[in-house]
Structure formats: structure tokens, C-alpha cells
Amino acid sequence: MADKIAKLSIDNKELDLPIYSGTLGPDVVDINQLAKENVLTFDPGYMSTASCESQITFIDGDAGILLYRGYPIDQLAEKCNYLEVCYLLLNGELPNPEQKKQFEHTITYHTMVHAQLSNFLNGFRRDAHPMAIMVGVVGALSAFYHDSLDINNPKDRETSAYRLISKMPTIAAMCHKYSIGQPYMYPQNHMNYSENFMHMMFATPAERYEPNPTLVRAMDRILILHADHEQNASTSTVRMAGSTGANPFACISAGIGALWGPAHGGANEAALNMLLEIGDESRINEYIKKAKDKNDPFRLMGFGHRVYKNYDPRAKIMRETCHEVLKVVEGHDNPVFKLAMKLEKIALEDDYFIEKKLYPNVDFYSGITLSALGIPTNMFTVIFALARTIGWISHWNEMIGDPNRRLCRPRQLYTGPTQRDVPHLEKRN
Numbered sequence: 545m546a547d548k549i550a551k552l553s554i555d556n557k558e559l560d561l562p563i564y565s566g567t568l569g570p571d572v573v574d575i576n577q578l579a580k581e582n583v584l585t586f587d588p589g590y591m592s593t594a595s596c597e598s599q600i601t602f603i604d605g606d607a608g609i610l611l612y613r614g615y616p617i618d619q620l621a622e623k624c625n626y627l628e629v630c631y632l633l634l635n636g637e638l639p640n641p642e643q644k645k646q647f648e649h650t651i652t653y654h655t656m657v658h659a660q661l662s663n664f665l666n667g668f669r670r671d672a673h674p675m676a677i678m679v680g681v682v683g684a685l686s687a688f689y690h691d692s693l694d695i696n697n698p699k700d701r702e703t704s705a706y707r708l709i710s711k712m713p714t715i716a717a718m719c720h721k722y723s724i725g726q727p728y729m730y731p732q733n734h735m736n737y738s739e740n741f742m743h744m745m746f747a748t749p750a751e752r753y754e755p756n757p758t759l760v761r762a763m764d765r766i767l768i769l770h771a772d773h774e775q776n777a778s779t780s781t782v783r784m785a786g787s788t789g790a791n792p793f794a795c796i797s798a799g800i801g802a803l804w805g806p807a808h809g810g811a812n813e814a815a816l817n818m819l820l821e822i823g824d825e826s827r828i829n830e831y832i833k834k835a836k837d838k839n840d841p842f843r844l845m846g847f848g849h850r851v852y853k854n855y856d857p858r859a860k861i862m863r864e865t866c867h868e869v870l871k872v873v874e875g876h877d878n879p880v881f882k883l884a885m886k887l888e889k890i891a892l893e894d895d896y897f898i899e900k901k902l903y904p905n906v907d908f909y910s911g912i913t914l915s916a917l918g919i920p921t922n923m924f925t926v927i928f929a930l931a932r933t934i935g936w937i938s939h940w941n942e943m944i945g946d947p948n949r950r951l952c953r954p955r956q957l958y959t960g961p962t963q964r965d966v967p968h969l970e971k972r973n
């Protein structure tokens with residue numbers, strides 16, 4: 545229902561555009577009727593577009609607030625584990641003790657993947673980037689699990705969601721093991737979600753892996769912090785693909801592809817590489833200068849955000865988690881962490897970064913943390929994808945369950961040639 549009306553005047557014709565208010569956040573102007581008037585809106589990068597209605601995640605970018613289903617991210621990171629957060633995102637409420645037990649049991653008992661999937665992995669080159677393998681393997685899941693692909697059946701959607709949440713750690717670890725030439729490790733049903741993931745990453749058939757509880761908790765927190773982030777580029781990609789009626793595995797694979805870019809999920813890998821390249825505090829100013837130079841493509845990785853014009857609340861928690869992990873694995877003196885804190889301080893005092901409201905985002909400290917956990921750099925974005933799967937599937941499910949769902953099909957401002965005739969070959973320049 546419209547709360548207010550915006551008036552738009554085009555060629556002396558007055559249009560009444562309804563304005564809707566959500567429970568939080570900016571009002572939105574409903575421009576649906578414009579196409580009938582043969583007028584479109586123009587918004588490259590969707591800077592001013594609310595692409596859908598959603599009840600899952602809210603961000604206040606100016607205040608640095610992030611809520612999953614109304615709960616602040618810092619409280620969730622402190623009081624819940626990742627699977628509780630998955631349940632919350634998927635179902636709208638936190639689980640009670642019985643629901644939690646049941647959900648953990650269901651996810652645990654879906655963690656194995658079809659044995660033939662290893663044949664599929666064998667087709668990849670050993671030196672393939674794990675993200676390249678993951679895009680392919682997740683897309684291929686629809687070939688292995690086609691008994692749950694009726695997207696109009698809520699039970700099938702639920703089964704696909706469970707399969708995705710539970711199999712992603714197994715697949716992520718398989719991508720890693722494949723690229724380093726070690727045998728795959730089977731999931732262990734007595735372990736919790738993050739513990740099991742670390743076991744599949746680091747154990748070998750020849751040697752047990754005893755996960756350190758602080759490190760397991762850090763991994764779990766990393767997953768919570770990356771679990772959802774409203775209509776970011778990869779989630780919007782999943783929704784776009786899903787609007788065609790494509791199966792959930794294909795849609796999530798599309799999301800993984802979108803996440804890979806360095807402007808999005810690939811930034812964690814890029815941020816650590818950048819810190820390693822800077823190498824020493826004495827070179828920070830040189831890199832800050834490069835980041836500010838319009839003619840230089842270099843940008844400070846892990847800095848800036850489309851929505852946050854304040855400190856990303858996830859970055860704060862990530863910095864604390866990073867510190868906790870470093871204390872366990874190597875004492876207080878990690879040079880990259882010290883360099884990152886120094887770089888953050890210098891950037892936050894620099895006029896360019898102040899004016900443009902560029903603050904550290906979640907990816908600034910996640911790379912150092914993952915690295916301290918023993919995760920190789922090329923797996924960082926894979927872990928982001930593993931964590932974000934619950935967000936993607938929750939948004940996909942919300943969209944498919946909406947009776948007013950429409951095919952997503954944007955239009956354009958066409959500036960190409962007007963109609964012309966095809967000349968004969970010999971008359972073409």
C-alpha cells in the first residue's frame with residue numbers, strides 16, 4: 545500500500561507514483577507504470593534501485609548497522625553458531641533447542657557428496673583455481689540431485705537448500721585437496737559444521753587433525769559474517785538467474801561466478817596479496833598515493849563499499865577475530881596484521897578516504913585471518929562462497945515463494961546506430 549505519492553511530470557503529463565515505506569531504510573518510489581508511458585528509468589550500477597522486496601537482511605550504510613532478520617550481526621557472531629544463523633536466514637526465526645538439534649542432524653546427514661562427483665573433479669587441470677572448479681561442480685550438482693528440482697514444490701526447495709548448505713564445505717575442501725594432490729577426506733558426523741570443514745581441509749588419511757577450538761570458532765564466525773548481505777552483486781545474480789525458473793544449483797553457480805570478481809568476494813584474496821606486495825610500513829604512503837591517483841587502476845583492496853559509508857560492522861568483528869587467531873597461532877607479532885592496522889590508520893586519517901567515506905570492509909581482515917588459519921590464498925573466495933550459500937539460497941527461496949514473482953528483465957538506454965541497410969560486401973569499408 546502506498547503511504548505517499550511522488551509526482552512526475554513528463555511532456556505536461558502528470559503521473560502519480562506510489563511511494564512505499566519498509567520497516568527500516570529509505571522509502572521506494574514505484575515506477576512500474578512508466579514503461580506503459582514509453583519512458584524508462586536510467587540507473588547504471590543500480591545505485592538508486594530497490595530491485596525487490598525482502599525480509600531477510602537490512603543494512604544501514606551510514607550508521608554501519610547490519611541485521612539478519614532483525615538481529616545485529618555482532619550479537620549473532622557472539623551468541624550463535626553458523627548453523628543457527630543458517631536456520632535464521634532460511635526460516636526467519638532462530639531455532640529453539642529442538643529445532644536446532646533437528647536442523648544440525650539434517651545438515652550433518654547430507655554432507656557426503658555423490659561418489660561419482662570425484663570423476664567430475666578429475667576432469668579439471670591440477671593447477672585450476674579452486675573457484676573455477678567450484679563454479680563447475682556446484683552447477684553440476686543438478687545432474688547428481690535431480691530428484692529435488694521442482695522449484696514450485698516447497699519440499700523440493702527445502703531439500704535442495706539442505707543439500708547445498710551441507711555439501712558446500714565438502715565440495716570446497718575437495719577443490720582444495722584436488723589442487724594440492726591429496727586424497728579427499730570424508731565428512732565426520734561427530735564434528736560440528738566448521739570443525740568438520742577444517743578436518744576435511746587439513747586432515748589426511750595418514751594423519752588425524754585435532755582442530756583447536758579457538759580456530760574452529762574463528763572459522764565459524766567468518767562464516768556468520770559472510771552469510772548474507774542483502775542485494776549484493778552475487779545475490780542479485782542468483783535472483784536474476786532464479787527469476788527464469790532455473791534450478792537452484794544452476795542459480796548458486798551463477799552467484800559463485802559473480803562473487804569471484806575482485807570488486808566483490810575476490811577482494812579478500814586481493815587484499816592479502818596487496819598487503820604482501822606493500823611488504824613494509826615504509827611503503828604505505830606510496831600505495832596510498834597510487835590508490836588516490838585517478839590514472840592508476842590500483843585501488844586499496846578491502847576498502848570502500850557501495851552501501852557502507854561508515855566502518856563495515858563485520859570488519860570490526862573480523863579484526864578482533866583476527867587478533868584472537870593470531871594469538872593462538874603465532875603470538876602477537878604478525879607483521880602483516882601490524883601492516884594492515886597501520887595502513888587502516890593512515891587511510892582513515894587521509895582526506896581522500898575521509899571525503900569519499902572509504903572504510904575497511906569485511907575483506908580487509910578476513911584474508912589475514914584465513915591465512916593464519918592455514919587456508920591458502922586461492923581458497924579465500926571459495927570460503928566466502930561456502931558462507932554466502934545460505935544467503936543466496938534464502939533469497940532464491942524468498943523470491944520463488946513470492947506469488948508475485950516476475951522474470952527479471954531490465955531495459956536499456958540505446959545509443960547504437962539507428963536502423964540501416966546491410967551493404968554488399970564490396971561496398972563495406
Ligand code: SDX
Nearest residue numbers: 773776807808809811835843844845846847848849850900
Ligand atoms: C564485498 O555489495 C556488497 O554487499 C558486497 C559485500 C558482500 O558481503 O556481499 O559487502 C562483499 O564485495 C566487499 C567489497 C570488496 N571490494 C573491495 O574491497 C575492492 C576495493 N573497493 C572498491 O573498488 C569499491 O569501493 C567497491 C567496488 C567496493 C564499491 O564501489 P562503488 O560503490 O561503485 O564505488 P565507486 O567505485 O564508484 O567509488 C566511489 C569513489 C570513486 O572515486 P571518484 O570516481 O568518485 O573520484 O571512491 C573511490 C572511487 O575511485 N574508491 C576508492 C576505493 N573504493 C572506491 N579509491 C581508492 N581505493 C578504494 N578501495
